[in-house]
Amino acid sequence: MRYQSQQVAWLFFAGAMVLFLAQVLFGVLAGLIYVYPNFLSELLPFNIIRMIHTNALIVWLLLGFFGGTYYLLPEETERELFSVRLAQLQFWIFFLAAAAAVVGYLLGIHEGREFLEQPTWVKVAITISVLLFLFNVSMTLFKGRKTATAQVLLLGLWGAAIFFLFAFYNPSNLVLDKLYWWWVVHIWVEGVWELIMAGILAFLLIKVTGVDREVIEKWLYVIVGLSLFTGLLGTGHHYYWIGAPGYWQWVGSIFSAVEIVPFFAMVLWAFYLVYQGRRDHPNKAALLWCLGCPTVAFFGAGVWGFMHTLSPINYYTHGTQVTAAHGHLAFYGAYVMLNLAIITYAMPNLRGLQPFNQVLNMWSFWLMTSAMAFMTFTLTFAGVVQTHLQRVMGMSYMEVQDQLTLFYWMRLGAGVFVVVGAILFIYAVYGPVREQLTVQEAQAQPAE
Amino acid sequence: MGEGLTRAAARNIFYGGSLFFFVVFALLVAHSHYYAASSSIDVVGLNDAVVRGKRVWERHACINCHTILGEGAYFAPELGNVWLRYGGADDPAGAKDALTAWFQSMPSGVEGRRQMPNFNLSEQDMSDLIDFLAWVSRIKTQGWPPNEAG
Numbered sequence: 001m002r003y004q005s006q007q008v009a010w011l012f013f014a015g016a017m018v019l020f021l022a023q024v025l026f027g028v029l030a031g032l033i034y035v036y037p038n039f040l041s042e043l044l045p046f047n048i049i050r051m052i053h054t055n056a057l058i059v060w061l062l063l064g065f066f067g068g069t070y071y072l073l074p075e076e077t078e079r080e081l082f083s084v085r086l087a088q089l090q091f092w093i094f095f096l097a098a099a100a101a102v103v104g105y106l107l108g109i110h111e112g113r114e115f116l117e118q119p120t121w122v123k124v125a126i127t128i129s130v131l132l133f134l135f136n137v138s139m140t141l142f143k144g145r146k147t148a149t150a151q152v153l154l155l156g157l158w159g160a161a162i163f164f165l166f167a168f169y170n171p172s173n174l175v176l177d178k179l180y181w182w183w184v185v186h187i188w189v190e191g192v193w194e195l196i197m198a199g200i201l202a203f204l205l206i207k208v209t210g211v212d213r214e215v216i217e218k219w220l221y222v223i224v225g226l227s228l229f230t231g232l233l234g235t236g237h238h239y240y241w242i243g244a245p246g247y248w249q250w251v252g253s254i255f256s257a258v259e260i261v262p263f264f265a266m267v268l269w270a271f272y273l274v275y276q277g278r279r280d281h282p283n284k285a286a287l288l289w290c291l292g293c294p295t296v297a298f299f300g301a302g303v304w305g306f307m308h309t310l311s312p313i314n315y316y317t318h319g320t321q322v323t324a325a326h327g328h329l330a331f332y333g334a335y336v337m338l339n340l341a342i343i344t345y346a347m348p349n350l351r352g353l354q355p356f357n358q359v360l361n362m363w364s365f366w367l368m369t370s371a372m373a374f375m376t377f378t379l380t381f382a383g384v385v386q387t388h389l390q391r392v393m394g395m396s397y398m399e400v401q402d403q404l405t406l407f408y409w410m411r412l413g414a415g416v417f418v419v420v421g422a423i424l425f426i427y428a429v430y431g432p433v434r435e436q437l438t439v440q441e442a443q444a445q446p447a448e
Numbered sequence: 449m450g451e452g453l454t455r456a457a458a459r460n461i462f463y464g465g466s467l468f469f470f471v472v473f474a475l476l477v478a479h480s481h482y483y484a485a486s487s488s489i490d491v492v493g494l495n496d497a498v499v500r501g502k503r504v505w506e507r508h509a510c511i512n513c514h515t516i517l518g519e520g521a522y523f524a525p526e527l528g529n530v531w532l533r534y535g536g537a538d539d540p541a542g543a544k545d546a547l548t549a550w551f552q553s554m555p556s557g558v559e560g561r562r563q564m565p566n567f568n569l570s571e572q573d574m575s576d577l578i579d580f581l582a583w584v585s586r587i588k589t590q591g592w593p594p595n596e597a598g
């Protein structure tokens with residue numbers, strides 16, 4: 001680690017891991033209620049558990065992005081962060097607001113739009129924290145070397161903050177409410193967050209492969225260009241059936257179908273660069289996450305997204321377990337794996353060690369990734385059966401759900417393995433160091 | 449590959465193209481906004497009761513079990529057309545009574561069946577909420593859902 005201020009990333013990664021654990025534990029709880037519907041029903045109803053599951057996800061992903069940015073920015077700009085104190089302050093505002101939101105949810109204090117359930121004052125605290133963050137990192141970039149990687153990353157972060165402002169707009173006309181709700185939800189995951197993903201991956205690929213920055217960054221622009229050219233109008237795939245005009249069936253189908261291209265381009269980009277790379281980087285676990293992330297994102301977002309994105313298909317699958325299947329693999333591949341990649345890369349440096357516990361870390365990769373894949377398959381089967389019985393045959397919702405119990409058991413089983421994988425990961429990264437590369441091994445392959 | 453393209457050119461295409469697509473998107477949404485405020489909803493029917501009903505819907509986070517127009521959670525039935533399932537189109541008074549009775553009988557407590565909490569809604573809240581659901585069922589949704597099951 002070359003810059004002292006990078007150390008502040010540690011705090012963000014630790015906060016992220018606490019909420020990651022909370023997220024998957026509440027996921028298992030939600031999955032348990034699917035098979036034991038009376039469990040906890042009086043004490044803690046399903047809607048509150050689901051709210052904690054999804055909110056913890058979003059908040060920890062953001063914490064990971066902040067930490068990742070603080071870690072990589074000094075190396076990109078070749079100067080210390082503008083202010084470490086500000087970063088710490090911003091962390092605690094964010095983390096305490098998120099913790100207060102969770103406690104509030106348990107007590108029944110929340111608002112009522114999916115993913116945006118945070119009470120207004122929590123949204124305000126989050127906005128303030130994010131503005132402090134953006135000020136801090138923008139000043140750092142302003143005063144330092146301006147690489148394409150840092151610029152794309154910061155553009156994505158600014159975009160995330162700007163589109164979050166639509167969370168404050170809640171019109172009483174449900175159709176308008178939905179129209180702009182997607183400006184937060186869709187434009188985040190299929191727009192500005194893709195810039196964050198590509199930016200962080202570019203940094204990691206430059207470090208891990210040693211390929212010339214000029215080449216990596218040219219393709220970075222091509223990829224993020226494709227993301228926004230397709231993803232903005234691709235929002236139309238959520239406007240088919242909510243009271244918007246019929247032309248969205250054409251616009252949404254065509255543009256969102258092409259959204260698969262930037263995800264595929266990211267796979268090619270990562271594998272091509274690793275293949276070209278002259279450097280044999282000692283952090284093999286980080287390399288595995290760097291390749292896994294675009295690959296699983298391609299399947300989860302690209303393939304599973306394409307599966308139900310054309311309007312004549314979406315007419316039948318809209319709002320079924322098919323959507324849940326896609327949501328899980330897409331979020332996991334694109335954003336969970338991205339954060340686990342940067343954490344795996346950064347932690348040895350933050351702890352002042354050579355890469356360590358790599359075998360354990362790679363076990364957690366395979367365990368978590370196969371369990372998420374299994375969960376996706378089982379939810380996809382459930383969704384296809386549901387679509388047929390309910391949307392084609394017209395059988396009632398509750399009757400159909402009784403036919404899906406076996407799939408929900410398998411989802412729960414997969415979820416337990418995800419939790420084990422997550423614990424293994426956290427242990428590998430934060431726990432005692434059991435095996436470490438020797439200095440000679442590391443020096444044989446100059447890298448940082 | 450791509451030797452003809454320089455990094456600077458790629459950057460310019462990215463910024464210019466993104467701006468272009470954002471403007472096209474924003475214009476289409478502006479038109480859709482107008483359409484959603486005038487054509488696809490029951491404008492006159494969007495009265496105080498319906499507006500209050502939406503707040504009741506949000507206060508109890510119904511969206512985290514149910515879908516409405518196909519969006520939300522997948523744990524409980526679609527409610528965009530629940531009014532029609534209860535026969536509200538032909539017999540509004542009967543549907544309102546039936547839905548009120550439904551809310552009051554929750555949770556069913558039946559072993560092995562998904563439970564809906566009892567939100568202890570006041571008469572007013574209950575009535576507003578049902579008015580909201582009735583209003584939603586009149587949104588022109590391009591023919592979705594495919595059938596009454598939702």
Ligand code: HEM
Nearest residue numbers: 189237256259301305306308309318319323327330331334
């Ligand atoms: C990393 C990127 C992505 C993430 C994290 C993601 C996540 C999600 C989530 C969570 C939902 C459910 C939203 C809700 O609660 O209603 C959803 C819906 C949807 N996604 Fe994605 N998605 C991604 C990319 C894509 C792509 C690239 C496509 C198309 C090729 C796509 C197509 C869809 C469609 C059509 C729906 C609506 C499903 C329905 O009608 O119920 N997604 N996505």
Ligand code: HEM
Nearest residue numbers: 024027028030031323324327331332336415418521522523
């Ligand atoms: C321990 C493993 C997990 C289990 C058992 C689990 C279970 C669940 C359940 C039961 C729901 C509610 C579905 C419904 O509305 O009926 C849900 C929703 C969701 N979960 Fe998970 N989950 C797990 C892990 C994850 C992970 C790792 C992610 C992110 C990568 C994630 C992201 C989401 C999202 C985005 C939704 C909302 C889906 C939508 O609206 O389409 N979950 N999960």
Ligand SMILES: [Fe+2]
Nearest residue numbers: 186190235238
């Ligand atoms: Fe989308």
